Amino acid sequence: MAHEIKPNLKYTDDHEWALLEGDVLTFGITDFAQSSLGDIVFVEFPEIGSMLEKGNPCGVIESIKSVNDLFSPASGEVLEVNENVSDSPENINQNAFGSWLVKIKITNKTEFDQLMNANDYKVHCEKIS
Numbered sequence: 001m002a003h004e005i006k007p008n009l010k011y012t013d014d015h016e017w018a019l020l021e022g023d024v025l026t027f028g029i030t031d032f033a034q035s036s037l038g039d040i041v042f043v044e045f046p047e048i049g050s051m052l053e054k055g056n057p058c059g060v061i062e063s064i065k066s067v068n069d070l071f072s073p074a075s076g077e078v079l080e081v082n083e084n085v086s087d088s089p090e091n092i093n094q095n096a097f098g099s100w101l102v103k104i105k106i107t108n109k110t111e112f113d114q115l116m117n118a119n120d121y122k123v124h125c126e127k128i129s
Contacts (some may be wrong), residue, residue, distance in 0.1 A: 004031040005122050006097055010115035012055075013124065017097060018073040020112050027073050028101040029061065030093060037063040040089045043070075045081035045102060052076055052104055054111045059101070062090075071089075074111040076077070076104035090120050 009017045015033035019026045034040065042062040050057045052072035059070035080103040085091055092099045094122060116124060 003035060003125060004097065005118050005125075007042050007118045010112060010117065011121035012071060012073045014071045015016070016073050017056060018068060018112060018115055019100075020106065020109070021124040023109075024079065024103055025076060025106045025112060026100045026103045028085070028099055029096055029122075031096045034071045034096045035101050037061065037068065039063055040068050040092045043085055043089050043092070043101065045076045045086065046072075047079050048081065050078050052078060052102075054108075061089075070101065072102075072104070074104065074106050074114055075108055076106040079105055103119075 007103055011018055015030045017030050040061060040063045044060040046058040052075060054072055055077045057069035057079050058072040061068050061070055082100050085099050085101060104107055
């Protein structure tokens with residue numbers, strides 16, 4: 001089954017998508033991730049104002065199958081979390097790319113530039129499918 005991959009986003013090995021607008025990085029989990037997890041029932045977010053480090057766990061996503069860490073695609077300060085997803089985590093299953101999770105003020109744009117583009121992420125997913 002083909003999973004949706006947006007060409008305008010960047011991606012991590014851990015299946016987070018990222019969008020940079022100015023110095024604000026918005027991220028969530030990919031369609032591949034939500035499909036693999038199954039029905040998502042709970043999301044734990046980082047605290048607003050906390051500092052995240054690229055590649056480190058910053059939250060938890062719980063599905064009916066498993067509990068998994070959410071990893072930050074870049075370093076920065078948490079500006080906002082998506083309360084709509086907190087109230088209705090199943091929205092991630094319905095629209096992974098429309099259900100962003102966290103917004104951070106990025107501290108190192110190079111970290112964003114180093115993320116995978118859509119083509120590289122597609123190859124990454126094909127290798128593990």
